[in-house]
Amino acid sequence: MPSLGSRASSCLNPSAAILTPARPVPAPTSRIRTAALCFSSGPTKGANTIAELYPDEKQRAAVRILDVGAGTGLAGVKMAALGFKQLDALDPSEGMLKEAKQKGVYTNFYKEYIDDKQLPIAQDTYDSMVIVGGMGENAIPCSALHEMIRVVKPGGYIVNVTR
Numbered sequence: 001m002p003s004l005g006s007r008a009s010s011c012l013n014p015s016a017a018i019l020t021p022a023r024p025v026p027a028p029t030s031r032i033r034t035a036a037l038c039f040s041s042g043p044t045k046g047a048n049t050i051a052e053l054y055p056d057e058k059q060r061a062a063v064r065i066l067d068v069g070a071g072t073g074l075a076g077v078k079m080a081a082l083g084f085k086q087l088d089a090l091d092p093s094e095g096m097l098k099e100a101k102q103k104g105v106y107t108n109f110y111k112e113y114i115d116d117k118q119l120p121i122a123q124d125t126y127d128s129m130v131i132v133g134g135m136g137e138n139a140i141p142c143s144a145l146h147e148m149i150r151v152v153k154p155g156g157y158i159v160n161v162t163r
Contacts, residue, residue: 042132046161047078050130053157054084061085066126066151068114069134073100079130080105088126090114116143121151128157135160 054060060083067076070089079087089106091097092113100106112119129152134140148158 042161043074043078046075046130046132046159047082047084049159049161050079050084050128050157051082053128053159057083063127064088064125066090066121066129067106068129068131068148069140070100070106071096071132073103073105075130075132076100076105077103090119114144114147115141116146119147119151123150124153126152126156128152128159130159130161132161135162 050063050065051060054063063084064086065079065084066088067073067079068090070076070091071093073089076087076089087106088108088110089097089100090110090112091100092111094111097109097111101109110119110121129148131140131148135142145158152158
């Protein structure tokens with residue numbers, strides 16, 4: 001499991017930290033950093049954090065991002081406004097994905113629940129992943145972290161925005 005890295009910060013509720021390494025395998029392949037943040041304006045904070053991780057605006061159009069628990073697509077809209085163009089949405093709700101499709105910012109849609117089972121997504125597909133308000137009790141289980149890490153490329157980021 002991930003261990004706390006040297007960079008850690010806190011917010012009003014539980015502490016937030018960049019966790020490293022995040023890939024639960026032996027050291028040579030432990031290559032992903034996980035950012036866990038804590039804010040109430042989730043979609044904006046998630047998008048802004050992704051933008052901070054990719055400060056070169058010219059690079060952003062090529063960054064592949066999976067929006068886990070995409071819901072109606074609010075985080076996707078915020079990321080698209082910041083120059084990210086390769087966005088995919090994952091949500092277990094067909095109704096939510098229907099709303100997200102109407103936003104016109106996502107390329108691929110996955111009607112899936114993320115947990116410890118393998119998703120229909122190849123390993124190391126995404127440069128980053130964003131989860132806004134999806135983790136917690138009666139939501140995405142901690143066991144899903146293994147699958148999140150599997151689909152994010154080495155050196156990529158998992159940004160988890162919670163309350």
